Structure formats: C-alpha cells, structure tokens
Amino acid sequence: MTEPLSPLGHGDVSWIRARLRAAPGGAAALAALVLVTAFLAAVLPRAVDGYENDALRDTLRQAPLAGRSVTMSLGVSRLSVPNGAEELITPQAVARTEGAFQQVVRKPLALDKTQTVYGVRSADATPAVDPGLPRPSKSLNPQATLFAQADLAGRTRIVSGRLPGPGYDSAEDTSVVEAAVTDRTAKVMRLHPGSAIHLQDSFGSDLTVRVTGIVSPRSPENAYWDAGPDLRAPTLITVRPRPDADPKFYWHFTALISPDATAALLGLHDGAQVYWYHPADIAAFTARDVPAARDRISALNAGPDAARLQELIQQPGLTVEEEGLAGLLTPFLRERAASQPLILVAAVGVGTVAAVVLLMAAGLQVTRRRPELTLLRARGIALPDLAARLIGESALVAVPPAALGLGLALLLFPVERSAPSAVAAAFVAAVATFAMPLRALAAARRPRLEQREDLIAVRPSRRRTVAELTVAVIVAGAVVALRQRGTAEGGADVLTAAAPVLLALIAALVLLRVYPLPVRLLGRPAARLNGAVLQIGVARAGRAPSTAALPLLAVLIALTVTSFGGSVLAGVESGRDHAAVVKVGADARVQSTVGLALPEGLDARVRRVPGVRDTLGVRVETGQILQATNTRYDVLIVDPGRYARLTRDTGVGTSFPAAALADPGRGPAPVIASPRLARQIGHGTTTVYTAASALDVRVAATVPETPAVAGREFVIVSEASVHRAHPGAVSSATRPLTLLISGEHIDGKALRAAVRGAGARDVQVLLRSEERTAYGSTTALQSGARGVYLAAVAAGAGYSVLALLLSLMHNAPQRRALLARLRTMGMTGRQRQTLAVLEMLPQVLLGAVGGILVSVATVPLLRPGVDLTALAFSTSTPATDVSAAVLRTDPVSLLLPSAALVALACAVLAVQAWATGRRGEGTELRIGDRA
Incomplete structure (x- = not known):
C-alpha cells in the first residue's frame, strides 16, 4: 500500500474483508452491542405507546356507554316547544340530526359508527300505580322509563307475544302506547303479554302502557343495551327519607316502545328526551390522539364545530354534554403527564449511558489498532481514504445489527407508530458507525510517540x-x-x-x-x-x-x-402509607354515618377482637360554621392523654400538646385548632356548638393535622371541659361518634362481626390495611x-x-x-x-x-x-x-x-x-x- 487507494475501491473492500477476518471476535462483540442497543432504543417508544394505548383502551372498555361516548341530548316537551314538538322526536328527525353530527366530527376523534345508539326516552321516571306490581316497600310505587330505539326487531328475539306498534289510531290520541319488556324485567315485575301499566306523575299526567311482547337481547354486550341502566333488567333503588330512618326500596324498570310512538311521551309532564350516544372506537383510539380528541369534543360543545352543528340542524336546545368521553380522558391525561417525566428521565439517562458505552468500545478499538493506523499513515494513506475504509468497516458491522434490532422491536411490539423507533435505531447505527472512524482520524491526524x-x-x-x-x-x-x-x-x-x-x-x-x-x-x-x-x-x-x-x-x-x-x-409507597393513615386515623376506625352515638358496649367488644391493642372514643361533630368568616370546621371532643398517645402511634401531625387542653376550672375552655382556623379566631374567644350545648373557647395551641379528621378544619376540646360546662347533658349528646382502634394485624372480619354484635347500626368500618391495599391496586x-x-x-x-x-x-x-x-x-x-x-x-x-x-x-x-x-x-x-x-x-x-x-x-x-x-x-x- 505504497499509494493511497480511492475510497470504496477494490482494495478498500479487500482490506475491510481482511480486517473483519483478522478480528472476528471484536467485530461480533460490537455487532452484538449494536444489536442490543438498537433493539432497546427502538423498543422504548413502542413500549410506551403500547402500555399507554392498552391503558386507554382498557379504560374505555370498562366504562359504561355514557362514560365512553360523546353524548348529545335534546329535551322536548309541550311546555318548551308549544308548536311542532312531535316533529322533533320522529325517527326521521332523530336520524337527520345524527347525519349532521357525523358530518361535523373530524379526526382524530375516532368514534365507532357501528356502536352508535340514539333514540327517544321519557325525560324522567314515572310511578306505576298498578297494585299487581311488586313493592319491596309498600309505600313506594315502582317507576318506569319508556325507551324508543331504532332496530328493535333486529336487536331482540321474541320470547312471547309480538313487538310493539304505535298503539294509538291518531296523533291526538296518545294516552295509550304499546311496549315490550325483556324477559328478566317480565320475571321481576310479573308482566306478560296483555298486561297494562298505568303511569301517573305528580302533575296529573296519565299514560297507559300495554305490554305486547316479551323479548330477550340477541347480543346483551352490545352498546344498544347499555343506553339505560336497566334496559335488560330492573334495578332496586334505595332511598332514605331521613338520615336516621330505615332505608326504603322500590323497583325501576324500562319498557321498550316503537320509534313511531314517541308522541305519546309528550303526554307526560316532563316530556321526552332525545339522546345520541357516540362511543369511542376503542381499536382506533390511541394515547397520542387523546389531547386533540379532547379539543375536538370541546369544539363540539362550544366552538366552531358547535356552531356548524347548530347551523346544520337548527335546533337551539341541542347540547353536546361535557361529561362522558371528555370526562374519561381528563384523568387519563393527568396520569399520563405524571408518568412522562419518569420515562423521559430513564430514556435520557439510559440513552446517554448507551452512547458512552459505544464511544468507549470505539476508543478501545482505536487504542488496540493504534500501531496499525500509524503504519498506514507512514505508508502514505490519505485521511479521507482512511476515513472511507474505517467507515465502511464500521458500517458493515453496525448497520445490519441495527436494522435487525429495529426489525425485532417492530415484530415483538406491534403498535401504530414506527417513526420514533426507526429514528432511534438509525441514531444508534450512526453512533456505532462514526464513533471509531472519528476517534481514529483524531489519533492518526498527528502521529505521536508511544507513551x-x-x-x-x-x-x-x-x-x-x-x-x-x-x-x-x-x-x-x-x-x-x-x-x-x-x-x-x-x-x-x-x-x-x-x-x-x-x-x-x-x-x-x-x-x-x-x-x-x-x-x-x-x-x-x-x-x-x-x-x-x-x-x-x-x-x-x-x-x-x-x-x-x-x-x-x-x-x-x-x-x-x-x-x-x-x-x-x-x-409512591410512602405517599400511599401516609394517605391510608390519614384517611383512617388509626389502624382501624368505626364511625357513625348518621350522627348517632355508638352503642355503650361496643368498646368492650372491639377490644376482644384479635389484633386490637387499644381503642379510643372520639366525638366528631361536623358542620360547624365560624360566623365571622363562614368557615366550616369540625369539633372533636377527646381525652387529651389518650389522644396524644394515638397521635404519637400513628405519626399523623406533630407531637400533640395534651397539656394545652387542661381544663382551668372556669372561663373559656382551651382548645387546639388547625392553623387556618386559629388565625381566623385570633386571640379572643368564640363559641362552638356541640350536641350538649354551646361552649365558649379560646385557642391554646395549633396542630397542622390530626388523626380523627382528615382534610378539614377542626377544633379539639377536652371531655373534661365539656362536662364542666354542661354537667347535666344527656349521655347520648357526649358519647363518642367515632372509635379509633390501634393494633397489629387486626382481623377485619372479626371486627365487623363485633360491631354487628354490639347492635351498631349505620356505621362504617375502615381498616388501614384495606385502604393501603386499595391504593396499591395500580x-x-x-x-x-x-x-x-x-x-x-x-x-x-x-x-x-x-x-x-x-x-x-x-x-x-x-x-x-x-x-x-x-x-x-x-x-x-x-x-x-x-x-x-x-x-x-x-x-x-x-x-x-x-x-x-x-x-x-x-x-x-x-x-x-x-x-x-x-x-x-x-x-x-x-x-x-x-x-x-x-x-x-x-x-x-x-x-x-x-x-x-x-x-x-x-x-x-x-x-x-x-x-x-x-x-x-x-x-x-x-x-x-x-x-
């Protein structure tokens, strides 16, 4: 090689072949390093896209129809539309509005047209007064909602009877309507073909529904049967007239009427509601589309798309609801934004380390080949020719493994986007190709003595x-x-x-x-x-x-x-542990949900539960208002010494100053308040109201948080101060409303059994271990x-x-x-x-x-x-x-x-x-x- 050869000439190819044959182990090691690095670089963006898309689609699948849909609604009644109300709820009018909506929707808002559900229903549930219908609570009538959805015949199988028709002979006679019910509804509500249901609301509206047939869904999992909460079966509704009263129950069921009979719904006082559910296309929805899709939904609600939709349909009362799909995407975006810094830190850090390793491998090659490079330069090879040979050698070792790594990433992680992976793999190939030649040229440019x-x-x-x-x-x-x-x-x-x-x-x-x-x-x-x-x-x-x-x-x-x-x-672990402790206030908690005192024997029963070490009764009275600032706060009546021990055991808040609650025997009672409430009360006195009576208090100390109350302002007062101020108060006005329990490995099942055995009603039992487990379910x-x-x-x-x-x-x-x-x-x-x-x-x-x-x-x-x-x-x-x-x-x-x-x-x-x-x-x- 007395004369330099032209780049990429026959001599260069022979030299490259000879070099690779001379050091096959080093070439194979570098190729393996490039393969792994290119694979990891290509996999990272695909893995991120993959889990984000899977998480989004899993969220969409689990959501009900209304939760994963862009929903439109239109309320129609004879009061809101005195003239022409019937024309707004005909099947033709509803279908025209759907067609106008489909013209306005734009990508990337991907909606599944095959799962779109629209129709007309009664605006509100109406009591059914027939005596033969089941009544779990005798004083409450069952209630019904009427639905009219297209393609009832194609979505159902007739069990008995026939499908409903309009049920009236003229538009003026809409007091009777035909309907079908599902087999599960018929079984629970004791209905059969020929049954008559009389709906009467509190305004005197009366509508007779004649059951013409019993049907069963062809595909119960289809969105068609998710348009209402009880289209397939009735729902038992629980009501409580007063907080301290026993609960009462009634059935709510759905009857399916013909789309041609929607005029009958206008006979009810609240009229009808037209609805359009447009569920997201789960397969086509990707995480990267979420921000733009949410913007599209906002534009449909109040923006250029909303203006165009109103221009097409000319129905001022039509609204695109803000909840539904948009409400589902917002928490997803929040969680995604929280994870992005974490992933980016890892990507930049690992990418830098990988690049450094590639540079080190190149430096090791140059160091071991320094005599060879010195000899080539001594024999007269030009730097461009040397660069061409070294780049050709490196490319032959680096580019095929990088391409193979990219191919493996594309094969093993199939997602929609491939460009980021291709760019990452190309960057790895470029670093591996040019690192060694550049280091070699820098070393060969100025030969130096060996040292x-x-x-x-x-x-x-x-x-x-x-x-x-x-x-x-x-x-x-x-x-x-x-x-x-x-x-x-x-x-x-x-x-x-x-x-x-x-x-x-x-x-x-x-x-x-x-x-x-x-x-x-x-x-x-x-x-x-x-x-x-x-x-x-x-x-x-x-x-x-x-x-x-x-x-x-x-x-x-x-x-x-x-x-x-x-x-x-x-x-993350520390935050979950602290949140569980703050929510429960101790290792376990039993509290009244209706403001009634806990039974007197409950404390003794709970102490016998396996794992329980100590209990502390606290009376927490909510709903107090500081008149000067209209601030809401809670009043806690505690035993100061035992409450200080509980605070120390839970670690919630700073050390509790129990001595500050020592009752002086006369004058205002000392209290411990939250910092914000203490600033509002100031150095004077104020009056707090308990079930026993009013109590004049002054702030003696402050603590930022306290176990018995989480996330609210509070005032803590000693039991002794309350008894001093109101010695004749009845026991129910001073007995605890909350029982805080300390212990290790408390048996939750035994604890709940003890609470039931003590006769406690309307209470909530919380365990810190269960709350911590719930936070851990990611x-x-x-x-x-x-x-x-x-x-x-x-x-x-x-x-x-x-x-x-x-x-x-x-x-x-x-x-x-x-x-x-x-x-x-x-x-x-x-x-x-x-x-x-x-x-x-x-x-x-x-x-x-x-x-x-x-x-x-x-x-x-x-x-x-x-x-x-x-x-x-x-x-x-x-x-x-x-x-x-x-x-x-x-x-x-x-x-x-x-x-x-x-x-x-x-x-x-x-x-x-x-x-x-x-x-x-x-x-x-x-x-x-x-x-």
Missing part, C-alpha cells in the same frame, strides 16, 4: 482546562435554571430529564480533577510500610488514567438513574410506566457494568504484563490479586461515591418537576391527603447498586490476576514491552 496511558501531566493543558470550565459553566447554568423554574412550565421536558446527566457530567469533571490528590497523599505513609503490594497499588492508583472520563460518566449516570427509580418507588397506566422504567433501570445497570468492564479491558494488557513481571520477581498469586484490586479500587470507589452524591443531589432538584400523585393514586382510589407522595431519598437504592458495582469490579480484577498467573510469564512478556 504510557496511565500517566497524567502534572499540569493539565490550558485547552483542557478551558474546555472543562466552559462545560461546567454551561451545565451549572442549566441546572440553576431548572431549579428556579420548578414546575412552572409543567409536563415533561428534556431539561428536566437531563438533570441527572448534567449533574453527573459536572461531578465527573470535578472528581477527575481531585481524584489523584488524596490517593497520592496516601502513598506517602504507604511507602513507609513493609511490603511492596500496598506501595505499588497506591502508586499506580494515583496515576489517573486519561481514559477514565467516559467510564466514570457512564457509571455516575447509571447509578443516578437507578437511585432515582428507587426514590420514585419510595415516594391502574394499567401506572403499572405500565413502572414496568418500563424498571426495565430501563435494568438496562442502565447493564450498561454501567459493561462500561466498567470496558474500562478494565482498556488497561488489561499493561496490567497483565505488570502482574506477570511481578510474578517473575517472586510475588505470590494472592499478592497479585490484592495488587490488581488496590490499583483499580480507588477509581471504582470514585464512581460509587460520586454516584451516591449525584443521586442525593438529583432528588431535591427533580422533586418540583415530578408529580407522584397520579402515580401513587388513581381516580378510582382518590386519597384524602396526597402531600406525602413526593420524591424521597431511598438509602437502599443509593447504597446497593454502588456496592454491587464495587464487588463486581473486585471480582473481575481478582479473576484477571488469577488468569494471568495460570497462563505464565511467556504469554504476557515480550522483548521491549513496558508496563
């Missing part, structure tokens, strides 16, 4: 110092801007996600600068000790290698991302985000281990030569292993300690930008107090990964030293070698 890689200049170059200071200033400015901004901009952004990387970069620069100093200081006392192992180990450890920056950066980022994940999980979105993040953390840990191994491999030849030479000088195998560990241990400890420090700094930095509320709680299990669901430093997540990394490095070094001794000196030492 040891484990030495560093006493005074770093000015160029390096300026570059490091520039990077440090820019990164520090970004971190300060992030800290000052907090959550003002909301949502997930790259700056928030890059905070661990930025902190790790600053830490790496600082640690590399200060690292040699303490190690070299340790070398002075080590030199005075007997034995050469410690002296040589400390001396070699003090020579900071010039290649330590990338491995240190990779280790710092991976440890930070791992620790951040532990902080997230710790914050939604599909929460579990999906957690799974993706944990997988990303695992990948980051794997890359950090790989970075450590590449770092050890970089200096492996020199280390093996040194150990072999020391073996010829009589050093034992155990001493060589100790020396290998001592040489690299300070650098590994540097990464471990630095990772801990960066992780500790990351948690308070990211705490304002990461909302754990939506990750810890869901709309189905809302929490009374969510303030504790914040990022918390988790000691296990800080120490365990760092300790594992140190242990792995020590094991690898010890094995390397042992293998060097097994191979012998001849395989490691050559004439002219230097170590």
